[in-house]
Amino acid sequence: MDANYKLSFFRSVPYLFTVICIFIAIVKSTAADDDQLALPGCRSRCGDVDIPYPFGLSEDCYLNRNFSIRCENDNSTGRPTPIYGRNLVVTNISVQLHEITINWFVARKCFNESGHQVRSNTPSLNVSTLTVSGSKNNFVVLGCDSYAFLNGFENGTNYSMGCMSICNNRRDVTDDDGCSGIGCCQTDLPKGRLKRLTINPKSFNRHQSVMSFNPCTYAFVVKRNHFKFSRAFLDDFPEKQLPVVADWTIQKDAPCRTEARNESFCACGGNNTVFEPTAVDGSETQYQCRCAEGYDGNPYLPTGCKETNECLGPGPINCTKSQYCENIPGAYICKERSRSQFPLIKICIGVAIGFIALFISSSWFYLVLKKRKLMQLKEKFFQQNGGLILKQKLSGQEDNSSSTAKIFTEKELIKATNNYDETTIIGRGGFGTVYKGFLPDNRIVAIKKSKLIDQNQTEQFINEVVVLSQINHKNIVKLLGCCLETQVPLLVYEFVPNGTLSEHIHEREKSIKLSWETRLGIAAEAAEALAYLHSAASTPIIHRDVKPSNILLDNFTAKVSDFGASKLVPQDQVELATMVQGTLGYLDPEYLHTNQLTEKSDVYSFGVVLVELLTAKKAISFDRLEEERSLAMHFLCSLKRDRLFEIVVVEGDIANNYKEQVMGVAMIAKMCLSVNGEDRPSMKEVAVELEGLRKMGKHPWANEDDPLIDHLEETEYLIARKDNDSGGSNANSAYDSIRDHVLLDFSGR
Template structure:
């Protein structure tokens, strides 16, 4: 009878617990949305700040259209795109159609679709950790356009193959399929798929170009995708990160519309412009509702508490405690002091044990710090050896370059950049981050921290450091040294203060200040630097990424060629090198793109584009112009052919006064961008011709010295000095495929 009564009691307690858990679950479900608002659309939960009407959502960005699908089920949509899942952790999954461009057998466009998200705010950003940008096709290049840091952003992906048999299933390395990681904070995006030759050469097995963003692991490429990737308007899953507003927690918490409710905290996500809310530890629910975060009763679930005895678990607001039986003391937890019999005796042994424990703790901490410091020293020594530091030090000593080129310690550069503080970032691109640094001798330097390291190329890296350290040309940015005590070697350059040629040409408030004489001077100095690299350096150096954003201007507006991250050394017995394609669209040599044969004439082509920029004031590649004018080089050649040169020149160049010089430079630019490299002049010839044009100028003050009045007149300045303290950072603003993009085409990308 007693056993039967005990069974009834246990059963009744279980019923009460299950009932309370069910009640809590129901309450949590009802509290995910605002009162009187739908919390589901079909099978998808719609938590606030999302809602199915204006009154139920925070604003129009979070408005969900609950529409009946063709199957009769309710289906949530945003901006006309199906939303299969909304996460309170700040993510939203979409089913997005593929962007495509298809052609018939004769190369005529047969169908076209461009995928886009029309929301124009920064509430939603593409998740850089969950997605990949991909393109499929054997005659395909694709773009992702959007907004980033309140400016336009573009990136691209290129896929080429000659026949279907060359395509490898399951790989996406640029042959039939290419994929690119997506950077942080890209919003308001659209996708565009295009073709180089309208698929005429591959039409039999690949009539279309496709572009899409897809959640990682959700698309496995195969050769069959070249002909039938699109099946009944196929969609692919992608993930967006969402935030509240466009201010970080520090400022949002001061506003009256701050959204995080009680028992919640505010977080600044890495990918996004606003903030997110989350319930504090020990609470659960919707943190965006005023009272959405409810206390979690850890005592109802043994997995949520670690009491030695579950029946002694006591729930508290946001936490729980564990009690001990009578005559026992402790915290009652499995991982704590547990419960021990309390005799109430404090003797000398206990005191001695306590003192001994403190001494042991201090000693252990001291030993730990010493061991940690020694490990750090050994780690830096290992990196130094791996990065070729011993060999480089010996070579510098033999070449007597120790004084001019220094091997910095990791501590020196860490101190110079205030532990690589984000406020000292002056440039960021695909290859790494550039910091402004202040050395102990008060020199201001630029410190380049690469993102990638190829251990098989350490010997070549050492050779390039040795070579660049000995380049002493007034128009080449000086390499001051390097640091090899980190996993990725750091390079230290002289700091150039006046910004890039790109920003001086293309920023409207600056371009009017640069006269034609100044532009001709900058062009001649740049050509002289490239000629030096091609002819005087031993072995010769091909820059491979000549563009206006890699030409810096110092305090006297002297041109300085920079960024040798993509450069290649040419053996003395060779005139060309086969390399993976790399460069910047708009400046890239078309012959190099076709053959992958890198020659010094590739730099000549890129320099020709810079000459055209100086003449026209237009960007090398811009999608804001009509399609036939997007490539500045092609547009310029067309204007010359149609005798419209002076229609495309910038207005402030003194056309009448400088007519002869303008025609000569335009003709030189035309010769530099000829399709065949053998038809182009050498950089030595280009430099000589530009210097000759400067010398025959009737004005004797063309060469700019330190005299401020001459400099102001040459640059068209009529007021005080014009200081731009951050040289490299400004160019990064335009580091996109739409406006001056750096694209690494390794592996066909």
């Protein structure tokens, strides 16, 4: 454990006590909140709003229908929303304050340029149990030709008040003025209790003089300090509802619950619950319940209020150091400590300190061991995966840092892939999983997590990493480095953004965009890359798994990738004896039978890739007829029967418009698919032939007499030369290879 880690750990220790105290406080607070919620067995929440009794969400959960709340999904948000009365949205209910916050509608009256009224609404609030709070709301009128009345009852008598707002033009109104009477008027409500309210918006001159910027009068009651005026509101006030604070009470003639203690005022529960009559409509017909001093909770629940333990509460306790607090019903008292109590306190403090010290030391010791064990495991994997060998080999390449593989740490790659999140996976194959990662220098990389490797091949694996990292070819995916701190080595490649050739061949939407020129260009570039690996690399490399899914596209530039099955070829060897690896449908039949891997094995696999480019068919498909399941055999049969253009892909009318080039590519593919490896051309020869066909398409004037004959004569000469070298006949060697081809039974019989 380094010094910074220790320092950060000890700095965090003091916060442990704070966290524990906060947790205890939250638990206590939650328990207190639960005491003042719904009846047992009833829902106490709708969306984000607590619904305490006497309110409730079902018939058995509220005192009477005056306290019924409906929980409905909001059409705009889809979230559960409590509704009171017909259509009042509830945002808060307080049992202690006897308040409910509801969203009440904005009144508006609008006119058109002809002075005709086009829109009007006059909302009213007439709920018998609710009275609008005069001390917690304001009455507001918006407009430049506007006034409005608020009508209702105050303490049982008729009540009416108004507010007026006038201005001549938009320049008269500024946001800084607030509601001063120019564009906006705001006034306080009377301190009494207002019931049965109605808002009536008006206009002096139907807004004709200010129509260009203020066609409407708006009026509303709103919770204090909840509304801030803006000049933009004169054009259009977007709010349809605003919060209003209302007081609620219980009717004296409300039906009683049988659990109630007092039949006269049955809504109040037991345990020091206090009844308070409330004068409304000129008589004491309504009341509220409160907890007596020293008690808290929900006074409306049958269990009533609960005693408050002041000695544990957050409030001040007026006891001296020589005294201790003792809770009594509804209050507390301070008592003098006896001498016998002090040793006990000291013992408790000592035990507590000892426990805390033990906890801290054991936690620190555990973290130290865990980190040390993790570092030892990483070091073990690093050595096991050949890290020391790689470091030694890379030390001699410091003069050429641009082509030197970087050794990444596990921490770097975890951060790059967001801890190998499933969403960063861009490919899965027989040799591992590939993740998309982002390095700190903003480079995008592909990180391949290989499957378990043979520990006996560690040195060869390191050699391959060194050799591959030195390859710098435009058509080969660049190996940037590796990570050896994990059980399975991780390889880091450059990221190629446009997917695999397989996707572009076999997915219909992408295939129709793959023109013949693009197909031929991809084939030529892939052949050039393989030729480079076979003959131009410092140590020849046999790919061993050539297929469209291992050819990536960067804006239709081919890049050969995935060297998980590759083999380095020593300078003094032509073939390698190795266990057969590869993908069914692309495997060289000679390699399959002899276990002798040569460069010509890649040539065969590339021949299958050429056929896929020509036909847009998969190398192996169990959905096709039995004789067509192997694409290579089906292609050679079609070529022998002169039916090549029956299986050529139809996009862009390739068969008719590029007949010469298609035929040339087919002849190259036929040579590559020869059963005898010696009869196949080298990848360098294939690359030259494909590049020639590509240039022929770009410059058709190069062979004006008959470009097909001239080019194919050159190709046939290559075939004839190889046949003569092997003592065979050119006329039948390609077609006879079908007869000698390894037949794999896919029928399952």
